[in-house]
Amino acid sequence: MQLLCPQILILLSAIGNALAILRDTGSGVSCESSAFDLPEVLGTRIISLRATPIFNDSLALDRRDVPDRLSTLPGAIDDGLDYCNVSLTYTHPGLNDSINVAIWLPLKSHWNGRFMGVGGGGFNTGYSADSSFPYNGIGANFSTMWTSGGHVYPTREDPFPDPAPWGLASPGVVDFNGFNNFASLTLHEATLFGKAITENYYGRPAEYSYWNGCSQGGRQGHMFAQRYPDMYDGILGAAAAINWVDIFQFMLWPQIVMNQEGQFPSLCELEAIKEAAIEACDELDGLKDGLISANSQCTFDANEAVGRLYNCSGEYVQVSAGAAQVANAAWRGPLNIDGTQQWYGTSKDTDLSPIANTTISSNGTREVNPLFLPHDWIRVWIAKDATYKPALATYEDFDHFFHTGHQIYDSPIGTVDPDLRAFRDAGGKFLTWHGVADAFIPFDGTVDYYNKVLQRDPSIDDYYRFFPVPGIGHCGGGPGAKPDSSLETLVNWVEKGIAPETLLAMKKSTNGSIEYQRPLCRYPFFTVFVGSDPNLVESYECRESF
Ligand SMILES: *[C@@H]1O[C@H](CO)[C@@H](O)[C@H](O)[C@H]1NC(C)=O
Ligand SMILES: *[C@@H]1O[C@H](CO)[C@@H](O)[C@H](O)[C@H]1NC(C)=O
Ligand SMILES: *[C@@H]1O[C@H](CO)[C@@H](O)[C@H](O)[C@H]1NC(C)=O
Ligand SMILES: *[C@@H]1O[C@H](CO)[C@@H](O)[C@H](O)[C@H]1NC(C)=O
Ligand SMILES: *[C@@H]1O[C@H](CO)[C@@H](O)[C@H](O)[C@H]1NC(C)=O
Ligand SMILES: *[C@@H]1O[C@H](CO)[C@@H](O)[C@H](O)[C@H]1NC(C)=O
Ligand SMILES: *[C@@H]1O[C@H](CO)[C@@H](O)[C@H](O)[C@H]1NC(C)=O
Ligand SMILES: *[C@@H]1O[C@H](CO)[C@@H](O)[C@H](O)[C@H]1NC(C)=O
Numbered sequence: 001m002q003l004l005c006p007q008i009l010i011l012l013s014a015i016g017n018a019l020a021i022l023r024d025t026g027s028g029v030s031c032e033s034s035a036f037d038l039p040e041v042l043g044t045r046i047i048s049l050r051a052t053p054i055f056n057d058s059l060a061l062d063r064r065d066v067p068d069r070l071s072t073l074p075g076a077i078d079d080g081l082d083y084c085n086v087s088l089t090y091t092h093p094g095l096n097d098s099i100n101v102a103i104w105l106p107l108k109s110h111w112n113g114r115f116m117g118v119g120g121g122g123f124n125t126g127y128s129a130d131s132s133f134p135y136n137g138i139g140a141n142f143s144t145m146w147t148s149g150g151h152v153y154p155t156r157e158d159p160f161p162d163p164a165p166w167g168l169a170s171p172g173v174v175d176f177n178g179f180n181n182f183a184s185l186t187l188h189e190a191t192l193f194g195k196a197i198t199e200n201y202y203g204r205p206a207e208y209s210y211w212n213g214c215s216q217g218g219r220q221g222h223m224f225a226q227r228y229p230d231m232y233d234g235i236l237g238a239a240a241a242i243n244w245v246d247i248f249q250f251m252l253w254p255q256i257v258m259n260q261e262g263q264f265p266s267l268c269e270l271e272a273i274k275e276a277a278i279e280a281c282d283e284l285d286g287l288k289d290g291l292i293s294a295n296s297q298c299t300f301d302a303n304e305a306v307g308r309l310y311n312c313s314g315e316y317v318q319v320s321a322g323a324a325q326v327a328n329a330a331w332r333g334p335l336n337i338d339g340t341q342q343w344y345g346t347s348k349d350t351d352l353s354p355i356a357n358t359t360i361s362s363n364g365t366r367e368v369n370p371l372f373l374p375h376d377w378i379r380v381w382i383a384k385d386a387t388y389k390p391a392l393a394t395y396e397d398f399d400h401f402f403h404t405g406h407q408i409y410d411s412p413i414g415t416v417d418p419d420l421r422a423f424r425d426a427g428g429k430f431l432t433w434h435g436v437a438d439a440f441i442p443f444d445g446t447v448d449y450y451n452k453v454l455q456r457d458p459s460i461d462d463y464y465r466f467f468p469v470p471g472i473g474h475c476g477g478g479p480g481a482k483p484d485s486s487l488e489t490l491v492n493w494v495e496k497g498i499a500p501e502t503l504l505a506m507k508k509s510t511n512g513s514i515e516y517q518r519p520l521c522r523y524p525f526f527t528v529f530v531g532s533d534p535n536l537v538e539s540y541e542c543r544e545s546f
Contacts, residue, residue: 239446252355
């Protein structure tokens with residue numbers, strides 16, 4: 001070796017490192033396509049399995065701008081990673097579909113003996129390696145799996161691809177097999193494949209399995225607990241889209257009201273109303289912190305803010321009666337044509353801009369500008385017409401969306417079965433949290449589900465715990481403190497039997513430094529300020545009322 005020049009030595013060392021993962025044998029098999037046994041899962045046929053070693057992956061480095069919605073473990077890293085990249089493609093014979101499952105396997109010497117399924121968002125069954133999501137698992141040494149669900153993975157350029165190409169078989173025709181793949185079936189199969197590949201590679205099965213998801217991923221977590229209760233030992237399913245039809249009705253409602261009433265308030269007016277509500281209701285929870293924690297006690301009516309002048313980044317606006325009507329509608333929630341309630345609304349400190357946005361046309365008039373999620377849902381699965389514009393619908397149409405939606409789609413995707421006893425009996429633990437100021441999925445829907453599970457089983461506390469998060473929006477964002485250790489908390493619950501009384505939340509400033517931490521109490525308890533310094537964790541207690 002001494003005879004070789006330094007450059008060659010460096011080259012050889014790099015090749016040696018690259019080969020290390022190929023030789024990452026120990027027990028189990030090596031990272032080569034032909035080394036793996038093709039797992040058998042009833043109702044599926046594997047089309048291909050590719051395994052390639054990845055050395056010093058830094059893909060995630062330039063993806064740190066992607067909002068980090070999934071929880072990770074402390075110490076997890078997202079660059080310089082070595083792993084075995086397994087990509088498996090299968091079909092359901094007779095359906096001619098094609099589903100991809102990605103399984104990333106950390107080095108044998110690094111593996112923590114755990115398996116993680118990673119959830120999706122919006123109409124994505126799973127995220128892609130193009131986002132930073134899978135790195136949350138692999139960076140913490142979990143064998144990490146996610147699936148395409150049979151349709152395209154999102155990309156960085158197109159994080160929420162149009163679902164119409166897979167949702168509709170042809171104009172007017174819903175692809176129900178594709179929908180079922182998305183709702184539940186492929187998630188179960190991908191988990192079975194992922195566990196089998198993990199066992200094959202390491203020569204022993206994973207000791208513990210975890211699901212990690214928010215929003216769609218939170219719904220998927222609940223779906224597992226309800227339909228496949230023994231798949232995961234621990235499920236983290238936050239801000240869950242479980243009340244499937246209802247949440248889209250909620251998200252579309254302000255647009256319907258605006259268009260039907262001919263009132264198109266500016267976002268500045270809605271901001272002014274939010275500020276007025278916070279002034280009125282902030283201290284109902286005993287602490288003036290700019291958040292409304294006791295939203296159910298806040299009786300503020302947006303009409304009280306009409307006429308108020310507001311400095312919106314230097315532009316002065318006066319709150320109109322139309323703006324108050326739209327804010328009250330979003331807070332109250334969607335209604336049927338006969339005035340009965342369809343679903344819950346938001347807290348009054350919620351940023352309504354995603355669901356009550358407008359555009360200004362070339363002649364200066366304002367028009368509806370719906371959020372893509374309810375727009376996609378209704379045009380593809382209810383109207384079955386990719387060109388349909390739901391925000392222009394009448395109150396009658398809106399009523400129809402609600403009833404048709406429930407009739408057709410509750411069974412495949414309405415994830416609200418309150419009977420979690422099989423999950424309980426399998427020893428599973430479920431942790432969920434939900435931002436009180438969520439503008440996409442009403443917080444009160446999770447309260448509703450919790451109460452229904454509780455009604456069936458008073459021992460809910462042993463396996464299902466729910467943590468409200470004041471001042472936080474959908475899966476994060478907003479002025480409040482965000483849960484920061486939920487995955488770690490879940491792992492400790494599953495593996496050490498430490499059931500969490502509180503969940504620690506953290507408020508970070510834009511440069512990433514910690515401003516303060518706050519304990520979050522589990523529902524039905526509330527986080528009540530009892531000390532003198534609001535920035536101290538010790539200043540809070542869990543009580544049954546504020
Ligand atoms: C890994 O990649 C980074 C750049 O992304 C590089 O700086 C580093 O030297 C590489 N490490 C090894 C061991 O090759
Ligand atoms: C993993 O393998 C799949 C299939 O071969 C490939 O498409 C993907 O780009 C690979 N991932 C990485 C990070 O190289
Ligand atoms: C099956 O799907 C492929 C594309 O995935 C398509 O090319 C082929 O025509 C389909 N076959 C049938 C019988 O529908
Ligand atoms: C992953 O495993 C490596 C090797 O054992 C270890 O150095 C690292 O701290 C582990 N990462 C985490 C987040 O536990
Ligand atoms: C209004 O807001 C702008 C920008 O946020 C600020 O520069 C200005 O000082 C404010 N005006 C008053 C009277 O506070
Ligand atoms: C509102 O709509 C405008 C115009 O389409 C867009 O630029 C802006 O990002 C939207 N805001 C929100 C909060 O969705
Ligand atoms: C402004 O343009 C929109 C279409 O962009 C149209 O619907 C509306 O009637 C126009 N309003 C006026 C006052 O011309
Ligand atoms: C980060 O920002 C906070 C204020 O938001 C400031 O107090 C702190 O010094 C900053 N830290 C660094 C490392 O820049």
